[in-house]
């Protein structure tokens with residue numbers, strides 16, 4: 659029998675087959691929403707390349723689903739130039755806004771931004787929403803331009819500025835994704851792993867991606883519009899410890915070789931901010947949301963999912 663769904667709880671998740679989007683889709687479903695994924699691959703409910711499709715194509719999908727909310731978790735960025743990231747984030751966001759305008763019923767928008775839209779803060783200063791905007795890299799700059807487009811559109815929208823996340827399906831180009839895949843490779847070959855990484859100096863606020871997904875669901879239902887909310891745990895963890903914990907969880911013998919990269923762009927979008935901790939107070943107050951999972955569980959489930967993938 660088909661489950662009865664609340665007609666007000668109908669969401670379209672753009673980028674719903676990506677690392678974050680998949681968890682966002684699952685969290686909406688678990689919360690009783692009728693959720694539809696839009697993405698470029700055949701795994702999406704609606705296959706649509708948002709960098710190419712005109713707004714009316716997305717508007718048609720929103721109408722067909724009778725969407726009351728839309729989440730923008732779309733956008734490639736690993737290894738892309740700033741120009742391509744601009745297309746991936748800004749052009750797509752402008753099209754999403756145009757599509758929402760064209761839809762018969764304008765859905766509420768939850769836009770995923772990043773804490774890298776802010777400038778680096780001195781160690782010990784938690785990141786509040788009034789921290790100076792001063793993105794250091796192309797990723798933060800283009801995500802900020804997308805945030806601006808949303809805030810300037812005067813739409814029923816909220817932007818979540820999200821910190822790093824980890825969990826099942828973490829992208830192989832991210833630090834923990836890279837480490838996880840190298841450990842898996844070592845398991846397959848029956849050898850110890852050698853992990854070649856840029857120096858693990860950073861101390862960052864890491865979320866279980868499933869906590870992040872719940873923040874998105876909370877934002878879709880919250881009575882807040884035209885504002886940004888920072889999403890993180892409120893704890894800063896040395897990434898060296900996270901890498902060590904992942905190695906421990908895997909049980910694989912591993913040696914870490916830290917080497918200074920030729921340039922920061924070769925490392926990752928956030929290679930600039932060394933110490934980062936979100937102030938989670940606004941999220942608690944405005945969204946009624948707090949991170950509740952442990953990072954150990956996030957790493958455990960990330961590793962189990964990698965192993966399961968090899969058995970599937």
Ligand SMILES: O=c1ccn([C@@H]2O[C@H](COP(=O)(O)OP(=O)(O)O[C@H]3O[C@H](CO)[C@H](O)[C@H](O)[C@H]3O)[C@@H](O)[C@H]2O)c(=O)[nH]1
Pocket residue numbers: 772773774820821822823831832833834854855856857858859860861862897925926927928929930931932
């Ligand atoms: O070899 C490495 C690789 C990474 N890092 C550091 O580890 C942290 C995490 O790096 P990732 O590559 O996993 O991710 P980024 O922080 O660069 O970017 C991620 O976090 C951002 C927010 O912080 C955005 O959300 C973005 O989508 C997401 O990919 C960064 O401080 C980075 O400098 C190292 O020290 N050595």
